[in-house]
Amino acid sequence: MKTKLNPRLIALALLAGVHPSAAPAAQFFRIVGPAATAIMTLNADGTLVWSNAQPGTNYTVQTCSSLIGGTNWVDYVQLPVTNSVNTNPIVSFHPPAGMVLIPAGIFTLGDTLDGESDAIPTNVTVSAFYMDVNLVSWSQWQSVYHWATNHGYGFVHAGAGKAANHPVQTVDWYDCVKWCNARSVQAGLTPVYYTNAGFTQLFTNGDDPTTVYQNLAANGYRLPTEAEWEKAARGGLSGQRFPWGNTISGSQADYYGYPNPPHSGGLTYDLGPYSGYNTNFATGGYPYTSPVGYFAANSYGLYDMAGNVYEWCWDWYGTPYGQPTTTNPTGAGPGSGGRVMRGGYWDYDAYYARCASRSIYDPPSNAYYAIGFRCVRGF
Numbered sequence: 001m002k003t004k005l006n007p008r009l010i011a012l013a014l015l016a017g018v019h020p021s022a023a024p025a026a027q028f029f030r031i032v033g034p035a036a037t038a039i040m041t042l043n044a045d046g047t048l049v050w051s052n053a054q055p056g057t058n059y060t061v062q063t064c065s066s067l068i069g070g071t072n073w074v075d076y077v078q079l080p081v082t083n084s085v086n087t088n089p090i091v092s093f094h095p096p097a098g099m100v101l102i103p104a105g106i107f108t109l110g111d112t113l114d115g116e117s118d119a120i121p122t123n124v125t126v127s128a129f130y131m132d133v134n135l136v137s138w139s140q141w142q143s144v145y146h147w148a149t150n151h152g153y154g155f156v157h158a159g160a161g162k163a164a165n166h167p168v169q170t171v172d173w174y175d176c177v178k179w180c181n182a183r184s185v186q187a188g189l190t191p192v193y194y195t196n197a198g199f200t201q202l203f204t205n206g207d208d209p210t211t212v213y214q215n216l217a218a219n220g221y222r223l224p225t226e227a228e229w230e231k232a233a234r235g236g237l238s239g240q241r242f243p244w245g246n247t248i249s250g251s252q253a254d255y256y257g258y259p260n261p262p263h264s265g266g267l268t269y270d271l272g273p274y275s276g277y278n279t280n281f282a283t284g285g286y287p288y289t290s291p292v293g294y295f296a297a298n299s300y301g302l303y304d305m306a307g308n309v310y311e312w313c314w315d316w317y318g319t320p321y322g323q324p325t326t327t328n329p330t331g332a333g334p335g336s337g338g339r340v341m342r343g344g345y346w347d348y349d350a351y352y353a354r355c356a357s358r359s360i361y362d363p364p365s366n367a368y369y370a371i372g373f374r375c376v377r378g379f
Contacts, residue, residue: 026065029090030073033059033081046091046101053081058106061090063236063299074299076236077105080125089128089379096130096377100301102232104128104379109227109322109329111239111356113246119356121239122322124329126231128379131224134292135304135311135374137161141168141179148182154205155179157367162284165291167309167372173339173364174207176312176373177223183375184220191215192222208365211334214314221375226315226340226358227322227329228376233305233343233355235298241269241354243298243305248350250274253307254281254290258349270350281346287369288346306353309372310341310360317361338362345370 031037031050034057040049053059063076079088092101104127110119138161145159155178160170171179181191181203192214193203199215214222224232235243242248249271250257257274260266281288293303317340318332331340338361344353347370352359362371 027091028064028067029076030062031059032062033057040085042090044093045089046093047087047089049085049087051085053084053086055082055084057081061088061103061236074236075238076299077103078107078238079105092130098133099130099377100133101379102126102129102131102228102300102376107231107234107236108238109230111241113239113241113356114351114354116356116358118319118358119321122320122326124227124322125327126227127328129224129228130377130379131228131232131300131302132374132376133297133302135167135309135372136179137164137292138166138168139164141171144179144183144186147186148179148204151182151185152204153178153182156207156365160369162287162289163291166289167292167304169287169289169309169369169372170367171312171371171373172207172367173223173312173362174210174212175367177212178203178205180221180223180375184218187221189220189377190218191220192218208363216328216378219378221377223312223314223373224376225328225330226313226342229311229313229342230355232300232302233298235300235302235305237299241356243302243355244296247271248306248353250278250280252295253304253344253350253353254278254288254295254346255307255344255353256347256349267350277346290346305343306355307344307346309343309345310370311343312371312373313340313342315340317358321358338366339364341371 035054037050037052042048059079061076062073064073090103106125108121109124110121141159155175157175159168161168177193181193184191194213195201195203247269258266259270259272277288281290297303315331316336318336322329340361
């Protein structure tokens with residue numbers, strides 16, 4: 001594999017570090033692939049223009065946070081190539097407040113590292129989108145919720161939170177998508193969710209068994225698809241258990257520790273040091289959530305993509321994985337086992353916090369202290 005690195009790309013990529021909303025630290029990029037490429041420019045809007053690519057192949061943009069000492073380049077996004085000259089958005093220097101750009105590209109959805117039968121690896125293409133850096137917090141939920149209930153919206157659950165900066169929980173799927181609509185209207189955006197296929201009847205009231213339609217052409221807030229969630233969680237890494245690699249510890253996420261040792265039959269990839277609840281947060285009674293953004297972000301600048309609370313996704317659970325199309329899949333149809341939740345939570349062990357874990361899905365009317373969410377927007 002050959003690499004050609006243009007100094008101009010390094011200098012411009014460093015600018016990402018001066019925009020806290022775009023990246024948690026300085027960020028450098030390079031391209032690797034089947035042949036050397038030439039970087040032409042990284043534009044002010046974050047689009048990378050490069051040439052000398054071989055059409056019909058894939059190239060990988062890699063990133064690192066420092067060029068000093070032993071440089072540790074990690075995969076950032078895989079780009080399918082159809083032309084010799086390409087223009088790809090890879091960062092956003094001015095994303096919507098509290099969000100980051102998840103760049104378009106292909107990635108491997110799923111893995112079989114731990115014997116999964118419902119997450120068979122499938123290559124899918126996902127368009128660019130913005131995602132909330134953090135889980136929706138209790139204070140953020142309350143702000144939109146109070147506006148919504150004063151503007152004709154009805155919720156089955158008022159939500160709950162251990163503290164203002166902890167994630168909201170005890171919210172069902174229907175309440176989350178209504179909240180997304182309210183957040184969109186507040187922001188002057190076009191809402192995504194409706195109760196008719198023509199997208200004329202805004203979803204503001206109702207719960208199970210309301211049929212909800214999503215208008216993906218709208219620019220408002222919505223729940224991520226399962227494929228979008230996993231692509232974002234992986235942060236460009238392929239075939240790894242977690243957003244940062246193949247092992248986990250209590251310094252990286254809020255989950256129920258079950259390492260081996262001391263537990264015979266425990267998880268060999270759980271490195272502890274906690275056995276049981278994370279002792280930093282196991283106080284004051286249930287739930288033992290952690291503040292949003294407490295742990296380090298992944299390569300896309302996203303926090304809590306493993307542990308803390310589960311996150312509702314748009315999709316109904318189903319197999320095979322990555323359907324009905326391998327380009328922007330939206331999941332199975334209704335009645336297929338519940339809506340997907342991803343990411344694990346504070347009371348479940350690390351098996352459920354893996355990027356590919358699909359073991360938990362619930363009827364969309366369920367709400368309890370394990371479930372929260374975050375929003376995405378179209379790019």
